[in-house]
Amino acid sequence: MSENRQRIWAPVLILVALVILWETLVTAFNIQQFLLPKPSAILGNLAQIVVLGGSASTGESGAEPSLGNRFFVVLPAGLSPETEENLRNSRWVEFPLAGRSVSVAPGSNLTPILAASWFTLKEALGGMAMGTLAGIAVALATTRWTATREALLPFAIAANSMPIIAFAPIMNNWFGIGNPFSKMAIVSVMIFFPIMINTLRGLISVDSRSLELMRSYAASDSEILFKLRIPNALPSLFSGLKVAGALAMIGAIVGEYFGGPRIALGVFITQEAALFRFASAWAAILVACLIGITIYLVILLAERLALPWHPAFRA
């Protein structure tokens, strides 16, 4: 138990220490904002959505916000009346939420960043779904037909060493710069190979004794596929998915650097940087990182649920 706690707290402490060090160094050496903004400036860029509550609000935390804004920060009760008044007068958008008045500052970057992240996340997930399905399908086909495998594998390996992101401008031309499908295509091609190769390896690297056992039971090819090869391939499929999860956000964002709609994360980052709003660009990058980590954690969780038998999860 205490060991588990340590496993969680040690990295958290290191993270906090690094952020404090970063903040201190930027202040101490007076580093220019465009080189490296302070962590506080980056976080401040994200934390401008404010809930101004009636002072004595309790027991409403369970209420589900039914509004478009999913993230909000509760200001502590007991702000001075002047502060509250000032905030209210600064042209904030106001709407009721769970009996409170919710205000969003027009200068806040959280709303555009979240909108852009959502758009880019959809591209990443769409591309990931297509690339994964295609990778699994090709792996299954090449397992079934050995000749296909021997003919295709050299191409797959050669294609895997190409910088696929270099095709992004061409995909933008093919599918239209504003069409999310242009980024999905890039993502799906990028992740196709790790998924295909990993799945194929799992499907064919079956223990020869296990195969002999199946033979001795007079099992058919499809029984061998479903009862032996596919379960055997699941762990390596998940390894492929973890690689793919990281590649998916990279592919989508870098694809957007070559052009995309204004509400895309990659476009947002390039524009903010071009306008010298570095804290805002950094804030968007931070959100992109958090999304990448979340994708990884979701895959990890799915792996645990799907492979309870796997020795890696020995209790």
Add this chain to the structure above:
Amino acid sequence: MTEPVVVLENVDMIFGEGAADQVHALKKINLQIQQNDFISLIGPSGCGKSTLLRVVGDLIQPSSGDAAINGKSARQARLDQDYGIVFQAATLYDWRTVAKNVQLPLELMAFSRSERDRRTQAMLELVELTDFAAHYPWQLSGGMQQRVAIARALSFEPSILLMDEPFGALDEMTRERLNLELLNIWRKTGTTVLFVTHSITEAVFLSTRVIVMSARPGRITADIAIDLPQPRNSETRSNVRFFELETEVRDALRISEGGREAGSAPA
């Protein structure tokens, strides 16, 4: 006398035939195994014991000669699911629980769910692993894994049990206990066993007949009937006849090995 379960006639096995590095693994093997026999194959490493077992089980086809099992071709016997196989490695499927591993052949052979459950239950009782039905293979010791493999091989009542050094990787204590358990199972089920081993003691203790093979190309050099009383138990090991038979097998092995490594054979 009833028809033999296994009849091998002039079986030859040459790997990579015609190539410069061809291996003549088996030469003119003639062997008959009767119903309810417990036959051990023993011989120096690489003499083709496992190859012979695989020929019987139709996991490989002999270069020439005939293998008939239950009056059928080995292939037909395999398709009729006459074989239960146990390897040196337990070869359990990691993603299946103990019970599900035992059920694997029953699923493939389309037994009804209730029949599968009934047999799995009975098999796990036989190998004394009832409490571990819901465990995964990695949670079991090597000896327990091997018992699951035996339960799996017996679950569909195959007419012949092929065992390729099933206890070779286990420690001596576990091996002796599993030997007793295997004899117990053999008596209860009345199955025919073909057993490959490196251990003279194990071969003599378990078998009704010990087949001694020579170094490559593998030939049968001795066929020793083991006339120890049944049922065998821990006292069998201290029987004078047990030592005589051990010596007989050891001498037969030395002669067969001498053919290859004259003068260099270890003491």
